Amino acid sequence: MRRLVFCLSLMSLTLSGILAMGAPVYGEPIAKQLFGKMKSPAPLSARAIGSYARGCLSGGAMLPISGPGWEAMKLWRNRNWGHPQLVKYLERFATEAQTIDGWPGLLIGDLAQPRGGPMLTGHKSHQSGLDADIWYRPKPAEPLSKSERADSWSIKLADTYGRKVITENWKPGYVKLLKRAASYPETARIFVHPAVKRALCEGAGSDRAWLRKIRPWWSHNYHFHVRLKCPSGYSGCANQPAPPVGDGCGKQIAYWMKKLEAGEKWSKTKPKKPKKPKKPKKELRMADLPKSCRAVLNAGPGAVSAAAYSTAAPLPVRRPAVAAAAAQSSTARASTAKANKDASLPRLKGLTAAPLPTRKPQ
Ligand SMILES: [Zn+2]
Numbered sequence: 403m404r405r406l407v408f409c410l411s412l413m414s415l416t417l418s419g420i421l422a423m424g425a426p427v428y429g430e431p432i433a434k435q436l437f438g439k440m441k442s443p444a445p446l447s448a449r450a451i452g453s454y455a456r457g458c459l460s461g462g463a464m465l466p467i468s469g470p471g472w473e474a475m476k477l478w479r480n481r482n483w484g485h486p487q488l489v490k491y492l493e494r495f496a497t498e499a500q501t502i503d504g505w506p507g508l509l510i511g512d513l514a515q516p517r518g519g520p521m522l523t524g525h526k527s528h529q530s531g532l533d534a535d536i537w538y539r540p541k542p543a544e545p546l547s548k549s550e551r552a553d554s555w556s557i558k559l560a561d562t563y564g565r566k567v568i569t570e571n572w573k574p575g576y577v578k579l580l581k582r583a584a585s586y587p588e589t590a591r592i593f594v595h596p597a598v599k600r601a602l603c604e605g606a607g608s609d610r611a612w613l614r615k616i617r618p619w620w621s622h623n624y625h626f627h628v629r630l631k632c633p634s635g636y637s638g639c640a641n642q643p644a645p646p647v648g649d650g651c652g653k654q655i656a657y658w659m660k661k662l663e664a665g666e667k668w669s670k671t672k673p674k675k676p677k678k679p680k681k682p683k684k685e686l687r688m689a690d691l692p693k694s695c696r697a698v699l700n701a702g703p704g705a706v707s708a709a710a711y712s713t714a715a716p717l718p719v720r721r722p723a724v725a726a727a728a729a730q731s732s733t734a735r736a737s738t739a740k741a742n743k744d745a746s747l748p749r750l751k752g753l754t755a756a757p758l759p760t761r762k763p764q
Contacts, residue, residue: 430687436699436706437519443483444517445702450485450530450632451518451694453640456686458695459518459531463489465510467551471496472508473541475551481521484513485531487588487633492534495583495628503578507541509556510534511625517698520686530639532590532630536583538576556624560597563666564623565659567601577605583628584612591645593619593627596658603651613649618658638694 437458448461463486467474472492474482484492492510499505514531515521527533537556546554559567559576580602584592594602596618606613619627632639648654688696699706 430689431710432685433688433691433695434520434522434685436688436710437515437517438522440515440517440519440699440704441480442516442702442704444698446698448486448633449636449694450532450639451698452530452638452692454527454530454533454629454642456691457518457530457640458691458698459483459485459514459516459529460694460698460701461486462514462516462518462531465489465492465513468545469493469496470507471500471541472510473546473551474510475537475546475554476511477548477551479512481512481515481528482510483516483518483531484534485630485633488513488532488534488630491586491588491628491630495586499579499582503575503582505540505575505579506543509537509539509541511537511556519691519695519698527629532632532639534628535625536628537625538571558623559601560595560623562623563662563669564595564597565600565662567597572601574605577602580616580626581606581609581612583626584615588630588633589615589628590631590642591615591617591629593617593622593629595619595621595623596655596662598622598626599650599658600655603649603655606649610649610651613651614645614647616650617645618650618655638692 443462443464444460446460448463449459451458451460462483465472465474465482465484467477467482492508492513496508496510500507511534512525512528513534514528518529518531520529525533528535538559539554539556557571559571561568576598580592580594580598583589592615594616599613599616599618602616603613629642632641646654
């Protein structure tokens, strides 16, 4: 009897497997293809939805392209949108840095798309309207034309693997500037190049509490990245855990200096052409984002029609679970399990051997 039940259940498993193989499984749309086309904000209440790297934005506000203390750059990207609190923060920070600290003003790079979400190019985060990139290059005295905003670039404060800031470009004013950016209670973190953090540690003097919010991270040698905490009053916004206690100088800086050194060595010895062709990276699909992000796409002018969801490319047909599990070697299973553990970790094909620290900004 028991054997019969077993046989029957095996048969039904096989049958469902065959059905699964035959029936097309339609995938969820790739989220960046929908959010990347949005030209205007969702006319809904202002909400930063989900997390910084898996979220979207409703009721987005536009950062005015010019103000007394700032200019928005690269306007053709249409990424000068954010949660109203981010816009308010940037206006206040720019104004106070200028009027109180005597900083010439800010050149502000990407915030988010009008409805946030994943982007067609660049940025893993900047999805929920709470992230903004600010150039190290100070604002020029003269107003910038549209083409100047499109064609100009920032200055670099450190080389990619540099352990020290570039002396000709560094000035003590950066300590005041970053201190001010960190001083507002809504600031969660500010990402800078590790050499910049080191220079800030050296220039901070005795008031050091603000340094806790300044986090060293790769690729921040031309700009710093401000990240705000979730605005209160909406539970669907996910904060990151608070940064580790302390000013993050001392040991943590020494650790980063070693990483930079190892990274530089690695960059000089890495093979120019990867041995294996790169696998396409896993794209965030609508199902990977909070459900409310659909309502954000469906609202008001420029709404995404239902057709956009049904014409999504089919996902590869899955093999029956039983057969697939048997076919998968134990090592393959282990690596899949590891990869699935945290889907928000950036994929670093070819970089896995590089001496990188944990890939999550702290
Ligand atoms: Zn950024």
